[in-house]
Every structure is written in structure tokens, then in C-alpha cells.
Amino acid sequence: MKINTFILSLTLLIAQTYSFPLDWFQKRSTVSSSQVNSAALSNTWAYFWNNGVNGWNNNDQICENTTYSIPVVWNVxxxxxxxxxxxxxxxxxxVVDFLLNYRNPQGFFSASQDKDDDVYLDDNSQVLWVFISAYQVLGNEEYLSIAQTLINNIMGQWNPTIGGVNQHLDGDYVSSIATLEAALSAVKFYSISADPNLLSFANNAINWIYGNLQDPSDQLIYDGITPSSGVVNKGKLSYTVGVLISTLAHLNQITGEASYIDQAVNIGNAATNQNGALYNRGYWNNALEYVEFLFAGFADLLTLGAATTETQQAAFAAYNQEIYREGNYYYNYYQVGTSGTFVDSAFTSSIDLYNKFIAAYPGSGAYSPDASNFCDGIIGGTPSTSLLIQAAGAELFYQLSRVN
Structure with a gap:
């Protein structure tokens, strides 16, 4: 098959699958993903970095007379x-100096600055990724040492009863997100240590997920399991899928094993099935704070993974188009104007944003403004946002900029 014929056939297939007109592909926005990321990044820093304490503020500095509030470590x-x-x-x-305020004597990062045993393992993987990046940029050996302790601590939380990684330190719940983020942490840390035990851990974690928390009916991942009762929480969130795809992409890049791409395509197809659990109104239905991980997963797959078969190449092309389409949705309906400021819902924030949404999706629901989404609690006043949502918006468009 000639390449131009293949591309045309693939484009028609994608258009039919996702139910939007063929000429949509030619109507790319004049605003690039990197421009949106740049604006959102700038706002994240301007709104939430407090120079007075040299740290992140939980409160939005869009509003005048904003008080300082210490955020939880996940948001940080x-x-x-x-x-x-x-x-x-x-x-x-x-930001690394500020993160150290959460580090407890065992080298974990606590949920608060109490530096106690209130430790969540998915939080700690997120922290580890920051230290890995900081070491790569700054070359500070102390950061490498902190990261080494942290990855050892994370892997040490493999549940002794059923396997998988505990959600909370020595807790009675094994979550898919803690397990998969631990796997991704291992392959990320491999980039600076090349310890084969890290790859073994990552593979064990993925295989445990497949064997214990994957729904065979749609290939998506359940939230977790309680070891003491054996009860499975069958909720499904996009961040578990995204982190799994990221891990598989890294493993393919490291090992060259094509089977990782086959696995990623299998889960990627499940995540882009518009009749599946992750969709509503034809778009991903999870909150911005979760869906950014799915964008990251596909960005990793498309930039790190090697598609070597026609089936894999067709899947990669479909994912590329879908994340652009999804990004356009979040740009239009989760952003206040074109300011690079993101909110968690069009239904609870700016009336202008709600009107824009309801015009595109009539009958979707009533406007229910939340006072916490406006400065000084004055509904209809200046819309405000949160550290987590604003950062998630910046992260989403950073990931999209890697691909488009």
C-alpha cells in the first residue's frame, strides 16, 4: 500500500470512528499547545507561588487580600x-527546597508539613518525579540521594499479603494508581541508575495489575483492592490508564521489546473507546486533575515508543488525533476566556464559560455556581481557581505540546 493511500484510508477510518467531520483535521487552531502551556505555566507561578514564604500557596492570588495556606503534598x-x-x-x-518541608525522618514525604506517618505512596511517586527532573537539570547529588532513598521506600511498600503497592504507608488498601506510579517511578529512576532490579519491579507491578485489577470486559483498570476483605473497588479513572501507558512506553524505549507496544495499544484502544467508561458527551469524562495523566501517557507513547507494525502505526495516528481533539475540548471548556487560567468545571465557575459550554452541548445541565470558585465567595465576581487544577491545565498542554 502506498503511504499516501494508507494515510487517506486511516484518516477516513479515524473520522468515522470518532464521529467528527473529515475537514476537522484541516482546521487546526492558530494557538499552539506550547503557547497555552506557556500561559498556564506563567499563571501557575504568578497565582500560587508566594514569594513571602518562598513556597506554594493553596489560595489563588488572583484575588486581593489572599491569605496564605499550606497545600497538601499531592498538589505541591x-x-x-x-x-x-x-x-x-x-x-x-x-520548588524542590519547598518540597523538602514535607520530608519525614524515614525519607518519605508526608501529606502535610507535619513530617509524620501520614504518607501516601502515589504522592511520593509524584514527588520522586520532581527530584529526578531536578537532578537532571541541576546535577545536585543531594537530590539523587533523596531520590534513591525515596524509590527504595516506595518499592518497599509492596504489600506482603497480596502484592501490589499500598496506597497509604503500611495500610490496608492496595491501589492501582499507587502500584502503577511506583512502576513508572522505577523506570524513570532507571534513566539515572540503570539498576536492572528497577525494571524487574516495574514488570512485576504491571503483571500484578493485569492479574488482579484489570476488567476483562473492557481492559480498563479498577481502582484497588482491600487485602483484609478481598473487596475490589471497581471504580475506573483515567490516571491509572495514563500511568500504565507511560510505563509501557518507557519499558519499550529501554528494552526495545515490541510486546510493550502491543500492551500499550491494547490499553490505549480501551481508553479511546467512546462507548467505554471514560467517556461522556463524546469526550473523556474525568476531572482535569486526573485526565492530565492520560495525556501524559499518550504523549510518552507517541514520543518514546516505537511503532513497528502497521497496526501499531495506525493506533499511534489515531491517538495523536484523539489527544488533539480532547485538548481542544479542554481548551474551550475548562479555560476562562483565553487567559491560560483553568477551572474544574464549566458548571460551577464563570457564567460566560457555562454559556459557551451549554451552547455547544444543550441540555447538559443547570448552572450551579460554587462560591469557592469566585474571589471573596462572591458568585458572579472574579473567577478563581485552585493550585491543583491550574497546574493540571498547564501539565495537560505541556504534554500535548510534546506531540503536536
């Missing part, structure tokens, strides 16, 4: 990852 890690992606050495140094 997500925001700090956005800064790490920017490559700005000074800002990376600042």
Missing part, C-alpha cells in the same frame, strides 16, 4: 512537576 508535587518541565533552574531549585 503536581505544581512542582510543571515547574520542573519548564527547565527553569532557579524556579526548580525553589
Amino acid at each position: 508535587a503536581v505544581a512542582s512537576k510543571v515547574i520542573a518541565n519548564s527547565g527553569n533552574p532557579q524556579n526548580i531549585q525553589s
Whole structure:
């Protein structure tokens, strides 16, 4: 088959599969993903970095007279990852210094600055990714040492009863996200240590997920399992799928094994099935704070993975088009104007954003403004956002910029 014929056939197939007109492909926005990321990154720093305490503020500095509030470590890690992606050495140094306020004596990062045993393993993987990036940019050996302790701690939380990684330190719940983020942490750390035990751990974690928390009916991943009762939480979120795809992409890049791409395509097809659990109104239905991981998964697959068969290449092309289409949706309906400021819902924030959404999707639901989404709690006033949502918006468009 000639390449131009193959591309035309593939384009027609994608258009039919995703139910949007063929000429959509030629109507690319004049605003690039990198421009959106740049604006969202700038706003993340301007709105939430507090120079007075040299740290992240949980409260949005869009509003006047904003008080300072210490965020939880998950929000700090997500925001700090956005800064790490920017490559700005000074800002990376600042966010890493702030993160150390959460490190407890065992080398874990606590949920708060109490530095206690309130430790979540998925939080800690997020923190580890920041330290890996910081070491790669700044070359600080202390960061490497902190990261080495942390990856050892994370892998040490493999549940002794049923396997998988505990959600909470020595807790009674094994979650898919903690397990898969631990696997991704292992392959990311492999890039600076080349320890084969890291690859073994990652493979064990993935195989455990397949054997214990994958729904055979649609290939998506359940939330987790309680070892003491054996009860499975059958909720399905996009971040588990995204992190799994990322891990498989890294493993393919490291080992050259094509089977990892086959696995990624299998889960990728499940994640882009518009009749599946992750869709509503024809788009991914998870909150911005979760769906950014799915964008990251596909960005990793498309930039790190090697598609060597016609089936794999066709899947990669379909994923490329779908994440662009999804990104356009989040650009239009999760952003206040074109300011690079993101909110968690068109239904609870700016009335202008809601009107824009309801015009495109009539009958979707009533406007239910939340006072917490406006400065000073004044509904209809200046829309505000949160550290986590704003950072997630920046991260989503960073990932999209890697591909498009």
C-alpha cells in the first residue's frame, strides 16, 4: 500500500470512528499547545507561588487580600512537576527546597508539613518525579540521594499479603494508581541508575495489575483492592490508564521489546473507546486533575515508543488525533476566556464559560455556581481557581505540546 493511500484510508477510518467531520483535521487552531502551556505555566507561578514564604500557596492570588495556606503534598508535587518541565533552574531549585518541608525522618514525604506517618505512596511517586527532573537539570547529588532513598521506600511498600503497592504507608488498601506510579517511578529512576532490579519491579507491578485489577470486559483498570476483605473497588479513572501507558512506553524505549507496544495499544484502544467508561458527551469524562495523566501517557507513547507494525502505526495516528481533539475540548471548556487560567468545571465557575459550554452541548445541565470558585465567595465576581487544577491545565498542554 502506498503511504499516501494508507494515510487517506486511516484518516477516513479515524473520522468515522470518532464521529467528527473529515475537514476537522484541516482546521487546526492558530494557538499552539506550547503557547497555552506557556500561559498556564506563567499563571501557575504568578497565582500560587508566594514569594513571602518562598513556597506554594493553596489560595489563588488572583484575588486581593489572599491569605496564605499550606497545600497538601499531592498538589505541591503536581505544581512542582510543571515547574520542573519548564527547565527553569532557579524556579526548580525553589520548588524542590519547598518540597523538602514535607520530608519525614524515614525519607518519605508526608501529606502535610507535619513530617509524620501520614504518607501516601502515589504522592511520593509524584514527588520522586520532581527530584529526578531536578537532578537532571541541576546535577545536585543531594537530590539523587533523596531520590534513591525515596524509590527504595516506595518499592518497599509492596504489600506482603497480596502484592501490589499500598496506597497509604503500611495500610490496608492496595491501589492501582499507587502500584502503577511506583512502576513508572522505577523506570524513570532507571534513566539515572540503570539498576536492572528497577525494571524487574516495574514488570512485576504491571503483571500484578493485569492479574488482579484489570476488567476483562473492557481492559480498563479498577481502582484497588482491600487485602483484609478481598473487596475490589471497581471504580475506573483515567490516571491509572495514563500511568500504565507511560510505563509501557518507557519499558519499550529501554528494552526495545515490541510486546510493550502491543500492551500499550491494547490499553490505549480501551481508553479511546467512546462507548467505554471514560467517556461522556463524546469526550473523556474525568476531572482535569486526573485526565492530565492520560495525556501524559499518550504523549510518552507517541514520543518514546516505537511503532513497528502497521497496526501499531495506525493506533499511534489515531491517538495523536484523539489527544488533539480532547485538548481542544479542554481548551474551550475548562479555560476562562483565553487567559491560560483553568477551572474544574464549566458548571460551577464563570457564567460566560457555562454559556459557551451549554451552547455547544444543550441540555447538559443547570448552572450551579460554587462560591469557592469566585474571589471573596462572591458568585458572579472574579473567577478563581485552585493550585491543583491550574497546574493540571498547564501539565495537560505541556504534554500535548510534546506531540503536536
